[in-house]
Amino acid sequence: MMQQWQPVLTIKDLTKIYGGGCPRCLEVTGPEFETNICCHCGAVVACGQVSFELYPAEVLGIVGESGSGKSTVVRLLYFDYDSSGGEIYFHNAAVSANPQVKLPQTDENLLTLNSFQKRQLRHACLGMVYQNPHLGLRMAVSSGGNIAERLIMAGCRHIGQMRGRSADLLAKTEIPVQRLDEPPRNFSGGMRQRVQIAKALSNNPVILFLDEVTTGLDLSVQARVLDLIRQLQSEFHLTVIVVSHDLGVIRLLTSRTMVMKCGRVVESGLTDQILEDPQHPYTQLLVSSQL
Amino acid sequence: MRLNAWLQDHRRVKKSRDYNFAFINEAAKREIRRKILKAVAIPGYQVPFASPELPVARGWGTGGLQLTLSLIGPEDILKVIDQGCDGSVNAVNIKKFVGQVTGVSTTTDTRQATIIQTRHRIPEEAMTRDQILVLQVPFPEALRTVEPSEAETRRMHGEADYSQMWLYLYEDIVKYGEISIGARYPVTVNGRYIMDPSPIPRWDIPKLHLAETLFLFGAGREKRIYAIPPHTRVEPLEFEDEKFRVEDFPGQACQRCGSSATFLDEIIDEASGARTYLCSDTSHCDKILAQQEEKEVRSCK
Structure with a gap:
């Protein structure tokens, strides 16, 4: 039972700097300077020294204004970008290991893995839903094919099994199974988002990243997508990181929240606490400016 | 005896014409041979090479021709086929050209030939360990159908990230009920690289598997050489419930x-x-x- 209270992911000093960078970049940027641009070299510190732990089956929210580095953090964790510094440890002891894929050791910094190992880890344990479905889906490939792609990456070579699993997942995300062979470009925005969720879930991920999933959808579709995520999270006991600038989404989904500004974490704690009793001036501003 | 006769003849040829035996100069030949050795050492891997100019336009079999010219010796017997046919224009002209610059004898008999240069077919008769089959390749990159970027296909080969190719086959089966690729059916060589077997029909794919013969692939325009050494596993991509089948x-x-x-x-x-x-x-x-x-x-x- 004790094992459950071990973090599944430990992140230490995760940093991403765009541009050359200099030794003083991290000293002269951040919320106290109201900027993430280094005044010495002009580099942009997209996120600087972000540290946190992620526990199994919890939902962590990252909230902040546009350009505060929320998406950068999850995309660094999903290995979409190469980081400029920091450490990520993945404690797969708590996770049932797939015998085909050799996962990194608990004490191995994930950022030092080569691109092949990163990709393997991503396909075995991670799922991602992007704000823009064009990033997560192949628009010209059928929805079933999109989901099958992840299964192929995981080593499945059986058409019948892949189609069965795709149909199951589409049914779970409330997309009519008759549209299995239709490409997502024929679908509405909300449906695309749900296909993306189905694709992200296809390899039974340990950790799911949701990057502004409901932004740009109308309110009724937002509600359905959020309901779906909540339902799937409780069904599969997923560990989820939700990135959003919408405090409503954060309140609805998450149990713990980090507030980011200018590439730094300014406050973190239980979601209720953060929203009811914000301590940092920026968080206070954020909470009070809610419509 | 034959060698002596050829040497005499060659001296005569050399005196009258200003080119080396087999047209390509020795340094360029050596480069091609080195690349062939590398290709044989890494079955299915595309080795870049310089692809020097020939008096034949690129895209007309210059890749295969360069392999043939760098391998051929005066004792060799050459057969050239185009789509299985000994008498079509491309085959006849290549045969004529190689004959002219080397003086080797040519044949149409698969059994007699020591080097067979071919376009789009592998001969029906089983070949032996003493023969080499040289294939002319228009598009050496098997992943080009799914990925236009060369940098990206190299990364995919490097990391054995072939999910795109498999997805392409999946989509084909979903759309048409079966895999619609007629020629250039992708194969896995030695359990590692996915390789384009040049536009041979599916019919010829099983002939590559654990064969006695050395298969060399040359793409002159794209400047790539790759190879299947004898006794190498060559498996067409297939699903567990959708097997590969020949025509x-x-x-x-x-x-x-x-x-x-x-x-x-x-x-x-x-x-x-x-x-x-x-x-x-x-x-x-x-x-x-x-x-x-x-x-x-x-x-x-």
Whole structure:
């Protein structure tokens, strides 16, 4: 039972700097300077020294204004970008290991893995839903094919099994199974988002990243997508990181929240606490400016 | 004896013409041979090479021609085929060119030849360990159908990230009920690299698997050499419930030799619209025909 209270992911000093960078970049940027641009070299510190732990089956929210580095953090964790510094440890002891894929050791910094190992880890344990479905889906490939792609990456070579699993997942995300062979470009925005969720879930991920999933959808579709995520999270006991600038989404989904500004974490704690009793001036501003 | 005769002849040729034996200069030949060795050492891996100029336009078999010219010696016997046919324009001209610059003898008999250069087919007759098959390749990159970027396909090969190719096959099956690739069917070589076997029909793919012969692939325009050494596993991409299969010609046989166990070309008579079938491998067809005639003659006696 004790094992459950071990973090599944430990992140230490995760940093991403765009541009050359200099030794003083991290000293002269951040919320106290109201900027993430280094005044010495002009580099942009997209996120600087972000540290946190992620526990199994919890939902962590990252909230902040546009350009505060929320998406950068999850995309660094999903290995979409190469980081400029920091450490990520993945404690797969708590996770049932797939015998085909050799996962990194608990004490191995994930950022030092080569691109092949990163990709393997991503396909075995991670799922991602992007704000823009064009990033997560192949628009010209059928929805079933999109989901099958992840299964192929995981080593499945059986058409019948892949189609069965795709149909199951589409049914779970409330997309009519008759549209299995239709490409997502024929679908509405909300449906695309749900296909993306189905694709992200296809390899039974340990950790799911949701990057502004409901932004740009109308309110009724937002509600359905959020309901779906909540339902799937409780069904599969997923560990989820939700990135959003919408405090409503954060309140609805998450149990713990980090507030980011200018590439730094300014406050973190239980979601209720953060929203009811914000301590940092920026968080206070954020909470009070809610419509 | 033959060698001496050739050397004398070659001296004469050299005096009268200003080029080396087999046209390409020795340094360039050595470069190509080194790249061949590398290709053989890493089965299915595309080795870049310099692809020097030849008096033949790129895209007309210069890749195969360079391999042939760098391998050929005065003792060799050359056969060149184009789509299985010994007599088509490309084959005849390449044969003429190599004959002119080396003086080697040429043949149409698959068994006799030591080097066979081919476009789009592998001969029907099983080849031996003493022979080399040189294939002309228009598009060496098997992943080009799914990925336009060269940098990206190299990364995919490097990391053995072939999910895009598999996805392409999945989509094909979903759309058409079966895999619609006719020629250039992707194969996995030695359990590692996915390779484009040049535009040979699916019919010829099984001949690559654990073969006795060395297969060399040369793409002159794209400047790539790759190889399948003898006794190498070559497996076409297939799903557990959708197996690879070769072309079938139900109820059809060659009009000339009556054979139904060879790859057949469909020939449509434009005037009447009638369809007839002929062996694609013409020399094999001739051989069967000759055997049949011999049998008939014997039975008459």
